Amino acid sequence: MLETISFVEENHLLGPSYGLLRLKLDQSLYCLPGQFVMVRPQKAIEPLLRRAMAVYRLERREEGASIELLYQILGRGTEQLALLRPGDGVHLLGPLGNGFLPETWPVTDQRAILVAGGIGSAGLLLLAERFAERSIETILFFGARTAKDLVGLEDFQRLRVEIIRATDDGSSGARAFVTGPLESYLAQDGERARIYACGPEPMMKRVAEIARRYCKPCYVSLEARMACGFGVCIGCVAKISCDAEPGYSYKRVCVEGPVFAAEEVIWENV
Ligand SMILES: Cc1cc2nc3c(=O)[nH]c(=O)nc-3n(C[C@H](O)[C@H](O)[C@H](O)COP(=O)(O)OP(=O)(O)OC[C@H]3O[C@@H](n4cnc5c(N)ncnc54)[C@H](O)[C@@H]3O)c2cc1C
Ligand code: FES
Structure with missing residues (x-):
């Protein structure tokens, strides 16, 4: 897992509600489809917590890598992403989660x-x-x-x-x-x-x-609301069925997920 400052290469707004952000990393990164990163603009004071973003594209380069994130502008975190300009720094932690194995x-x-x-x-x-x-x-x-x-x-x-x-x-x-x-x-x-x-x-x-x-x-x-993204805060749990009593346990979406076999998920809040 990498914890680093990445730098914006491009940030294209795709209409008023979406954007595609390309970040340059000075270290190489390998990730499975469905894994994600936690990001936060370096200059942003608010919000404090990083936001989870799926890795949309990944390109390995001679030195380091670039990743692309496709985002929907919904609230404070993604509004800050939309303001990023080439050269700006972005705190990045990842890859995280299990992905599609x-x-x-x-x-x-x-x-x-x-x-x-x-x-x-x-x-x-x-x-x-x-x-x-x-x-x-x-x-x-x-x-x-x-x-x-x-x-x-x-x-x-x-x-x-x-x-x-x-x-x-x-x-x-x-x-x-x-x-x-x-x-x-x-x-x-x-x-x-x-x-x-x-x-x-x-x-x-x-x-x-x-x-x-x-x-x-x-x-x-x-998808779950995530605070840490690496298993510590227990804020992202989902109810997943299992053989042991009482027939389910709570799994952290950021570590044991985000990908689960659909038959194991207990869809409670839907
Ligand atoms: C594993 C994982 C991968 C993710 N990948 C992506 C991705 O690739 N691209 C992307 O755009 N987002 C992705 N998300 C969601 C992202 O992490 C943020 O939750 C979302 O962008 C909202 O953050 P915000 O700070 O802009 O909004 P906030 O300020 O946190 O919320 C603003 C408003 O939007 C509502 N809201 C928050 N999240 C959602 C949601 N997911 N759906 C509907 N309403 C919501 C809130 O209730 C609130 O009313 C992913 C989440 C997870 C857990
Ligand atoms: S977000 Fe903290 S444990 Fe999953």
Whole structure:
């Protein structure tokens, strides 16, 4: 794990609500798809706590590395990210969490179904890259409020991933929740599919139900409010089923997660 000051190379605002930040690191970094970093602008006084961001892209360089973070501007932390300019310093801790482990990836005769809800696409691009390198057939079911919220769509298109879109207002793809087209697809042609999802909890709960119904292995990347990001504050726990009494235990999303087998997650607050 690396704790360092990284430097902004580029920070592109993608409309009023999203941004793509590229950071330069002077040390090399290896990370699995679905792992994340905790970041905070060096100059920001507020907020005090770092924010968790999925590693969207990673490039190893002769000296060090660069990583890209795709963010949605929601509140104080991400407003500060949007203000960053080239050359600014950013505290960075990572990579953190378990990520989508290679033993869960499809083998050659299987296909990958990615399900992204809104900014959840940020947690899935690296996985799509690994699958493209291995010539694994990949379909992305991408849902968002409007066409403008389908952020990162072109990056998946560049990997030649087949994309099925759904938006709440019908401005791109079906006017539906993304779980509608997903279920129709699995009902007709879901053989040999393995599912990987990242997005809002209600979406992932529904994806988990659909995966169970069609007997498909499914892995979900949970989002939790995080303070430390490395297992100390116990502020990010999720209820996960287990064999021992009382049938569940609390796991830290930042260490034992964020990726869990969907069948193990007890969806309490949704
Ligand atoms: C493992 C992990 C990976 C993540 N990866 C990314 C990523 O790649 N890109 C990204 O943009 N974000 C990501 N997040 C979420 C991110 O860490 C922040 O929680 C989020 O950006 C809000 O931070 P903020 O400081 O801007 O908002 P805050 O000031 O903390 O909150 C502002 C308002 O937004 C609400 N809010 C906070 N978080 C969310 C949320 N997740 N969904 C809906 N409403 C929310 C709050 O309740 C509040 O009303 C990730 C979170 C986790 C745990
Ligand atoms: S964020 Fe502190 S234990 Fe997970």
